[in-house]
Amino acid sequence: MLRARVVLPMTGPPIADGAVIIRGRRIVAVGRWRELRGDTGARVRDLGEVVLLPGLVNAHCHLDYTHMAGHLPPPKVFTDWLKAITELKAGWSGEDYEASWREGARMLLHHGTTTVADIEVVPELLPRLWRQTPLRILSFIELIGLGRRRPIQEVLDEALKHLAILKHPRCWAGLSPHAPYSTVPDLLRGAAEAAGRRRCRLAIHAAESALEHRMFRSAQGEMYRWLQRSGRDMSDCGNQSPVQHLHQCGCLGPNVLAVHANYLEPLDVKLLAQTGTHVVHCPRSHAYFRHDPFPLRRLQRAGVNVCLGTDSLASVYRSRRQVVELNLFDEMRALAARESWLSPRAVLRMATINGARALGLAGLVGQISPGAHADLIAVPSKTACRDVWEAVLRHSGPVCASLIDGQWAIPLPS
Numbered sequence: 001m002l003r004a005r006v007v008l009p010m011t012g013p014p015i016a017d018g019a020v021i022i023r024g025r026r027i028v029a030v031g032r033w034r035e036l037r038g039d040t041g042a043r044v045r046d047l048g049e050v051v052l053l054p055g056l057v058n059a060h061c062h063l064d065y066t067h068m069a070g071h072l073p074p075p076k077v078f079t080d081w082l083k084a085i086t087e088l089k090a091g092w093s094g095e096d097y098e099a100s101w102r103e104g105a106r107m108l109l110h111h112g113t114t115t116v117a118d119i120e121v122v123p124e125l126l127p128r129l130w131r132q133t134p135l136r137i138l139s140f141i142e143l144i145g146l147g148r149r150r151p152i153q154e155v156l157d158e159a160l161k162h163l164a165i166l167k168h169p170r171c172w173a174g175l176s177p178h179a180p181y182s183t184v185p186d187l188l189r190g191a192a193e194a195a196g197r198r199r200c201r202l203a204i205h206a207a208e209s210a211l212e213h214r215m216f217r218s219a220q221g222e223m224y225r226w227l228q229r230s231g232r233d234m235s236d237c238g239n240q241s242p243v244q245h246l247h248q249c250g251c252l253g254p255n256v257l258a259v260h261a262n263y264l265e266p267l268d269v270k271l272l273a274q275t276g277t278h279v280v281h282c283p284r285s286h287a288y289f290r291h292d293p294f295p296l297r298r299l300q301r302a303g304v305n306v307c308l309g310t311d312s313l314a315s316v317y318r319s320r321r322q323v324v325e326l327n328l329f330d331e332m333r334a335l336a337a338r339e340s341w342l343s344p345r346a347v348l349r350m351a352t353i354n355g356a357r358a359l360g361l362a363g364l365v366g367q368i369s370p371g372a373h374a375d376l377i378a379v380p381s382k383t384a385c386r387d388v389w390e391a392v393l394r395h396s397g398p399v400c401a402s403l404i405d406g407q408w409a410i411p412l413p414s
Contacts, residue, residue, distance in 0.1 A: 001020070002022070002376070003019045004020075004048075004052035005049050005051065006381065006388050007019065008389075009368035011367045011369050014389075015031065015385075018031065018033060019031065020052060022403075025406040047401065051388055052378050054367050055113065055377050056114065057116075057365055058115070058308070058351075060309025061326065062118065062119050063101040063105055064120070065312035065313060066103045068312065069314070070318040072084050078289060081315070098125055102132060108310075112379070114136060114376075115366070115375065116136070117309070118138070119142050120139040123139070134409040136171065136365065139171065140173070140175060141163060143156065143175060144177075146184055147187075148231050163175065163198065163200070172200075174200045174202060175195050177191040178204070179212070180212070180216065184236070188246065189251075191251070192253075201255050203280075204251060204258060205259045207243050207260065207263045207268065212242055241263075243261070252272065253275050257358055260286075261295075262286065269295070273303050276305075278304075278306075278358035280309045282315075283338065284316045284317070285312075308331050313325075331351070332348065353367055374406035377399045377403070378401040398410075400413070
């Protein structure tokens with residue numbers, strides 16, 4: 001039994017002098033301390049002046065790009081960044097990716113994330129890296145294929161081979177066709193069909209930039225010309241938006257995470273809502289690229305589930321002396337600063353309950369309730385219950401404790 005000044009279950013109001021009972025890996029009860037303390041079989045740990053809340057759910061990350069922080073200054077146009085990161089990656093070894101991945105996992109853990117959806121460019125490192133962190137991880141195997149150098153079926157078969165052998169009690173895998181501009185229609189359709197057969201999640205960078213939207217809608221612009229010069233078949237461009245293109249390829253649905261979705265037409269929003277596709281917003285990455293305002297109000301009014309991710313540190317602005325980390329609290333504060341109409345409670349839901357729903361873990365993570373995984377974090381606070389949402393949102397620095405699957409990932413100091 002864990003006792004705290006305030007328990008914030010996310011599924012209901014804050015509980016002053018609250019307690020959570022855990023048996024094995026699951027939560028079995030949550031409520032007021034005075035109501036639960038009679039549970040004679042529970043060992044009690046009083047956490048003191050803290051808010052106990054569910055671990056944060058980071059719905060989009062690139063762990064293996066962590067050490068790229070500060071290497072790529074904000075570009076004038078999006079394709080400049082694509083070229084720069086491609087060149088940077090070409091000089092990296094497997095050891096570079098591994099060290100970067102481990103550091104990213106460490107950052108997330110210390111800043112309150114307990115579940116993360118990660119895009120994996122080197123699946124050969126799994127599941128060994130899964131065993132080196134207590135995090136709950138959904139690793140999306142990245143697929144990039146323009147059909148020039150490698151047959152599309154070969155690209156897909158290789159990813160499916162990894163998918164079949166990746167087994168772990170706490171971590172699992174999905175597929176990530178990178179983006180509609182970097183994966184031709186046959187690969188998009190093949191990935192969507194495979195994900196459907198295997199009942200796994202699909203993540204796609206979708207409608208991220210104005211250049212991408214112009215490429216698909218008008219068959220014009222810098223991205224269109226760049227990919228045309230590279231030999232990409234551009235016959236899928238010129239008559240619809242990127243989201244409409246994905247819909248045509250079968251890549252929208254309740255198992256799909258549309259990452260970014262910054263540039264949307266009215267029909268795009270309607271399609272995302274009708275198909276039950278989830279949208280992942282990454283506030284600091286959005287600011288780094290100086291995108292147009294994110295269409296959050298339109299998505300929420302349509303009923304689209306919008307959650308939060310950190311993206312990678314390769315697309316987070318860092319001044320010369322600044323230290324940046326993978327930190328979902330930083331993303332929440334960036335969102336709250338830009339969207340002042342959002343309540344702190346709504347922002348926190350996007351980093352917990354909404355993220356859990358997007359990953360197919362609704363009721364299991366992102367909330368404190370009977371039957372959920374015992375994934376909890378504690379942040380120091382002496383705030384009264386009525387102000388606890390704002391207090392949690394303002395939290396900076398590492399969390400003071402973290403519990404994943406009922407085990408201390410970051411023990412509270414004695």
